[in-house]
Amino acid sequence: MPEPDSVARWELAAGGKSKRALAPTANEQEVIQLFDELRSRLMRYLLAFGLPAQDGEEVIQEVFLALFQHLQRGRSRQNLRGWIFRVAHNLGLKRRLARARETSGVLASRDALAIQSDPAENPEQRLLSNQRYQRLQSVLRALPEQDQWCLTLRAEGLRYRDIAEVLDMSLASVSASLGRSLARFSRVDVNHGC
Amino acid sequence: MLHPDDHLSDQDLVLAADGELTPRRDAEVRAHLSACWQCRARMRRMEGAIADFVQLHSATLDPQLPPAAGPRALLKARLSENARQSDAPRRLVLAQVAFALTLAGVAIALVLHFVPRSATASVPRPQLTPGAVRPVLKADVCAVSGNQVLVVPVALQQRVFEEYGIRNPRSDAYEVDYLITPELGGASDIRNLWPQPYSSTVWNARVKDALEQRLHQMVCDGQLDLATAQHDIATNWIAAYKKYFNSNRPRQN
Numbered sequence: 001m002p003e004p005d006s007v008a009r010w011e012l013a014a015g016g017k018s019k020r021a022l023a024p025t026a027n028e029q030e031v032i033q034l035f036d037e038l039r040s041r042l043m044r045y046l047l048a049f050g051l052p053a054q055d056g057e058e059v060i061q062e063v064f065l066a067l068f069q070h071l072q073r074g075r076s077r078q079n080l081r082g083w084i085f086r087v088a089h090n091l092g093l094k095r096r097l098a099r100a101r102e103t104s105g106v107l108a109s110r111d112a113l114a115i116q117s118d119p120a121e122n123p124e125q126r127l128l129s130n131q132r133y134q135r136l137q138s139v140l141r142a143l144p145e146q147d148q149w150c151l152t153l154r155a156e157g158l159r160y161r162d163i164a165e166v167l168d169m170s171l172a173s174v175s176a177s178l179g180r181s182l183a184r185f186s187r188v189d190v191n192h193g194c
Numbered sequence: 195m196l197h198p199d200d201h202l203s204d205q206d207l208v209l210a211a212d213g214e215l216t217p218r219r220d221a222e223v224r225a226h227l228s229a230c231w232q233c234r235a236r237m238r239r240m241e242g243a244i245a246d247f248v249q250l251h252s253a254t255l256d257p258q259l260p261p262a263a264g265p266r267a268l269l270k271a272r273l274s275e276n277a278r279q280s281d282a283p284r285r286l287v288l289a290q291v292a293f294a295l296t297l298a299g300v301a302i303a304l305v306l307h308f309v310p311r312s313a314t315a316s317v318p319r320p321q322l323t324p325g326a327v328r329p330v331l332k333a334d335v336c337a338v339s340g341n342q343v344l345v346v347p348v349a350l351q352q353r354v355f356e357e358y359g360i361r362n363p364r365s366d367a368y369e370v371d372y373l374i375t376p377e378l379g380g381a382s383d384i385r386n387l388w389p390q391p392y393s394s395t396v397w398n399a400r401v402k403d404a405l406e407q408r409l410h411q412m413v414c415d416g417q418l419d420l421a422t423a424q425h426d427i428a429t430n431w432i433a434a435y436k437k438y439f440n441s442n443r444p445r446q447n
Contacts, residue, residue, distance in 0.1 A: 024270075024273070024274065024277075025277055027277075028270075028273045028274065028277055031269070031273055032266070032269065032270060032273070035266060035269055036262075036266070039262050039265070039266070040259055040262070043259055043260070044251070044255040044256070044259065047255050047258050047259075048251070048255060053258055053259075053260050057260060057265050060265065061265065061268065061269055061272065064269055064273075065269075065272060065273070065276065068273055068276055068277075069276070072276075072277075133250060133253065136246055136247070136250045137250065137254075140247075140250065151247055151251075152251065154212075155247060155248050155251045159214070160212070160214050175205050175208060175209050175214065176205055178205075178208045178212075179203065179204035179205035179206075179207070179208040179209075180204065182204065182208055182240050182243040182244060182247070183204040183240070183243075185243035185246055185247055186236070186239035186240050186242060186243035187239075188243075188246070
């Protein structure tokens with residue numbers, strides 16, 4: 001739970017506390033509920049895109065404001081979680097493209113992110129773990145981007161049908177992608193004689 | 195049906211691990227796995243790969259997650275602002291509807307006030323205008339033309355309007371008319387006067403004028419006695435019109 005000061009700073013960013021003293025509407029409550037449920041999952045997905053955390057945060061704000069408008073217009077409530085990931089994916093791609101233009105194509109990639117070591121491990125175990133993670137990261141980096149997205153979405157709990165919808169793929173392509181990727185991961189230790 | 199020598203594909207193993215197979219295919223895959231050590235070992239490796247990826251995913255990304263409370267507060271404030279903004283057009287529309295309804299109400303009130311009522315207003319109220327006659331003979335009646343215009347004094351007209359609850363009447367909307375016309379012996383008495391609408395109904399003042407002329411003509415021609423003419427026009431002039439013109443609708447002049 002962050003300190004109250006950090007909350008106040010974000011409220012300041014929104015232009016101070018809302019002037020509207022009315023109770024939140026049902027749509028506002030629903031959006032906040034979905035934010036609470038999905039925000040960490042969405043943020044991990046966007047970080048895996050290579051977006052900086054600040055950009056990911058802005059994308060998530062846009063996603064939930066769009067969701068609010070979606071609900072306010074009385075549009076479909078079917079599979080809102082799938083809808084949220086799809087919008088986040090599309091906005092994330094746009095943001096990444098814009099960021100790449102700004103930074104001449106240099107973006108933080110997932111493999112550049114630091115791996116936190118388990119403090120319970122001894123130095124030898126930590127070394128072996130790090131070496132294994134490096135190999136896993138190499139496998140991940142070598143995957144086509146769409147396969148990485150499939151894996152990440154699956155890791156965030158989406159079912160195949162939702163992944164197919166988010167990435168605009170067929171169900172068969174999703175299962176083929178996951179099968180291919182996991183088969184490569186499963187051979188990491190075999191290829192290194194473990 | 196899977197043949198024991200046909201091994202499962204990576205895709206089948208992942209689908210089985212994720213519970214995404216159809217029940218029939220799932221049963222086939224499970225049956226094969228129970229018989230085939232090679233596929234069961236691959237299945238274990240596949241599940242291990244899933245665990246590895248999940249661990250890698252969390253280990254690299256979880257430490258990067260910023261706290262949620264600040265963005266949550268920002269989102270709440272923005273939603274509140276958006277809801278307020280989306281309320282504003284709705285409030286404007288409601289205000290416009292209320293204004294339109296008020297205008298419509300005023301217009302209806304004006305119409306009801308100034309424009310004569312329909313069929314019920316085409317005949318006088320018997321309580322207010324039962325009809326009143328002068329003591330005249332047929333000869334007196336027939337000594338004057340049936341087209342003679344007898345103007346009702348303004349003060350008397352005003353009293354008639356007041357009696358009928360009509361305020362500020364338009365001069366072209368009503369004729370303060372004699373129920374029993376003076377040509378048939380009607381009196382200049384408030385009990386024989388009523389505000390008759392000109393234009394709002396089929397049975398208007400001009401139609402009644404035609405009836406009065408017809409009755410005067412008939413009385414003077416000896417086709418109808420004066421008392422009957424006075425009685426019929428006072429009781430229900432529309433019924434009298436239908437009777438003496440032998441028509442259910444006013445005739446076109």
